[in-house]
Amino acid sequence: MTSPKYILAVLMLLAAGFAAAHAAVNDTVNEAASANDSEWFSYRDAYKAMLWFEKYGKPKHLIQNHYQISPKDKSVSMETVRLSLVSKSSRLNLPLDATGRTVLPMLKAAYDDNAELILNQKANQYQFRPRASIVIRTDGVYEAADLRAACEQLLAYQNYLGSDVSRGKKCTGVRFV
Amino acid sequence: MAKFSFFFLLLLSGAGGAALAQTPATNLMPDGSRDLYIGLGAESRPTYQGAQESRVAALPVVQMQWSNGAFIAGMSAGMHLSDQAQQEYGPMLMLEGRRSPYGASSTAGSINNGIAQGAQVNGNKLVGMDDINPRLLAGGFYHVALTDALRLTNSLLYGAGNNHDGLRWNSDLRYRITPSAPHHTLSVSAGVTVANRAYSQAYFGVTPVESLRSHNRVYAVSAGVKDWHADLHWNWALSPAWLLTSALNITRLNGSAAASPLVERSGNLTVSSALAYRF
Numbered sequence: 001m002t003s004p005k006y007i008l009a010v011l012m013l014l015a016a017g018f019a020a021a022h023a024a025v026n027d028t029v030n031e032a033a034s035a036n037d038s039e040w041f042s043y044r045d046a047y048k049a050m051l052w053f054e055k056y057g058k059p060k061h062l063i064q065n066h067y068q069i070s071p072k073d074k075s076v077s078m079e080t081v082r083l084s085l086v087s088k089s090s091r092l093n094l095p096l097d098a099t100g101r102t103v104l105p106m107l108k109a110a111y112d113d114n115a116e117l118i119l120n121q122k123a124n125q126y127q128f129r130p131r132a133s134i135v136i137r138t139d140g141v142y143e144a145a146d147l148r149a150a151c152e153q154l155l156a157y158q159n160y161l162g163s164d165v166s167r168g169k170k171c172t173g174v175r176f177v
Numbered sequence: 178m179a180k181f182s183f184f185f186l187l188l189l190s191g192a193g194g195a196a197l198a199q200t201p202a203t204n205l206m207p208d209g210s211r212d213l214y215i216g217l218g219a220e221s222r223p224t225y226q227g228a229q230e231s232r233v234a235a236l237p238v239v240q241m242q243w244s245n246g247a248f249i250a251g252m253s254a255g256m257h258l259s260d261q262a263q264q265e266y267g268p269m270l271m272l273e274g275r276r277s278p279y280g281a282s283s284t285a286g287s288i289n290n291g292i293a294q295g296a297q298v299n300g301n302k303l304v305g306m307d308d309i310n311p312r313l314l315a316g317g318f319y320h321v322a323l324t325d326a327l328r329l330t331n332s333l334l335y336g337a338g339n340n341h342d343g344l345r346w347n348s349d350l351r352y353r354i355t356p357s358a359p360h361h362t363l364s365v366s367a368g369v370t371v372a373n374r375a376y377s378q379a380y381f382g383v384t385p386v387e388s389l390r391s392h393n394r395v396y397a398v399s400a401g402v403k404d405w406h407a408d409l410h411w412n413w414a415l416s417p418a419w420l421l422t423s424a425l426n427i428t429r430l431n432g433s434a435a436a437s438p439l440v441e442r443s444g445n446l447t448v449s450s451a452l453a454y455r456f
Contacts, residue, residue, distance in 0.1 A: 048205045
């Protein structure tokens, strides 16, 4: 390897190492003792994924969109899991329901700040993704026709996104979780 | 994630670059916002398409996206016109850099007067060849998601070469690998570049006048598949603000382009890595 190439390679490695250390110490909120005890996600990337639902123009009044935290280990309890939206000027706690879903606030200020979503769990233990579902009724009573319509709306939305999961599928039933 | 979305940083291409025109994925954001990456890295690339010699150079990196769909990515700029999740298309401009003989150290003769002197030793085959001036290429892009992880990308750009009439079409199949480690994105792609006769002649042809000045015989190039190539892209988000982006490209020239007297080796490797900050 020629000398200039070697020097450049070393400089790049040093820069990467410095940035990683800098990011771990300064960019992660110190809710946990070390960077290994918290997981972060980019609010901008989450915002982008959620905005597809906002911009979707076909009927969607029977369905809703959340962000869902789900453990890779399904036996783990969600009781102690806490999610926060942290930006330069504010910190917002995002409550999770029993299935780990939260309503992601669509805040321009947080987007412009390049805010972080911080999970108080160890890194690489949780998945974080948009989740579309049928709107829940408070009285728990559902017309069969409405459930069929809701399923069709959900399927249409998933096909619009190009999801492999829904490709070629039809609505045959609804599952309550 | 159900939504098919990719993220790429386009690396600046230098003279006679083998870099493909790429476009960042549609980036939905609040009205009036923008998403900006600026960084610096290094790139090892052939001195020109088909050169034996490679050089390492500093590589500034920039990618900007606005809420109205406009973007700048390295040497490219364009606009997303589609509002569909599975298709992206729009107009694009790209700056193609200058191609000229590299340095003076690799030949036995002087290049001060643009004429190759004496016997060619460790050739710089561009000595005596016309420089190809920088050009602003215009065209468009069209990408379609075939599955969640597989995407077909296309770009068509016109205006290369000193006569402003070079046309090239890049088409790639890009596959996103989902690594188990968080904050890493990895994709591989394979594709082809098709060029018209004017483009091919500009970059691989030798005119009678150039033949008199250089060590190259007169050579005419036809239109067709200029090269096959494969790419590997790896992005590592160190934090929401810091990103390490790396890429590897292997390009193999094809047909009459590969047989050009300017070509010292038909296979070329470009490697780069850069650290970028997200504003």
